[in-house]
Amino acid sequence: MAEPLLHLSGVHTHIGPYHILHGVDFAAPAGQLTMLLGRNGAGKTTTLRTIMGLWQASSGTIRFDGNDITKNGTPDIACAGIGYVPESMGIFAGLTVRENIVLAARSGPVDSARLDWMLGLFPALRRFWNLPAGNLSGGQKQMLAIARAIAEPRRLLLIDEPTKGLAPVMVRSMIEAFKALKEAGETILLVEQNFHAASVLGDTVIVMDDGRVVHSGIMSELVADKNLQRRLLGLSLDTHQ
Structure with a gap:
């Protein structure tokens, strides 16, 4: 082990x-x-x-x-x-999907290769990239919460x-x-x-x-x-x- x-x-x-x-x-x-x-x-x-x-x-x-x-x-x-995704998800409903990801990447813009990898994991986020996160379904919000946690390497x-x-x-x-x-x-x-x-x-x-x-x-x-x-x-x- x-x-x-x-x-x-x-x-x-x-x-x-x-x-x-x-x-x-x-x-x-x-x-x-x-x-x-x-x-x-x-x-x-x-x-x-x-x-x-x-x-x-x-x-x-x-x-x-x-x-x-x-x-x-x-x-x-x-x-x-250490990245943390609480049960409440903790996303910003009034901000777009893109803005949620930008805020999570404290070190600066997300590397393009990493962003493509993240959006490959959660394709729905690419479709709703410029829409308010509050418009997402429960499952899509959960995907966004996890994407936020991995916006930077953890x-x-x-x-x-x-x-x-x-x-x-x-x-x-x-x-x-x-x-x-x-x-x-x-x-x-x-x-x-x-x-x-x-x-x-x-x-x-x-x-x-x-x-x-x-x-x-x-x-x-x-x-x-x-x-x-x-x-x-x-x-x-x-x-x-």
Whole structure:
């Protein structure tokens, strides 16, 4: 297995009086897509937000590329090469698709080759390039949110439930886009509730419950073990094709 690019060790997170993460430990290998699974309320989104510095870990250590980023601010974490796509997507609805991409490329204009690659992943964005992002469908907005995250090269992408609420045809398009990102060597930590998508895309998997990691391993092994699926997630992946 590849060396971990991201490593969480004993991470606890409190939000006000609430203790959300209880000693989270896991590693995300470089060049792989790691699935972060679990029931609603398991702590998956809190984990992403803690990595990104949007919520500060109360204790424990977060290491990225060998460096301790536990207490770093969100701008510094972003500058270190971590891109974040929240569940809310965070696009600017009143700006055009092009303007959203321009704003995301803080270092200057997006390289033409990189722009062609991005628009190849998400062809709909080329069609709506000069239209307000608020006019896009839910799936197209999600595509724009991911395109914004990769407008500049990133070492790690944190993506929260990109297929949530999407029609099956859009889910298939999203799966193909993630396959292409994997082939390009991107390292991705992906929260997902669509278990078919998880089974197709995941290299490694972490399962959370009640703010703790209850399982980590190879995604294909979880796919092959129906009893383990039911024990960890309360269902079988076979029922979510």
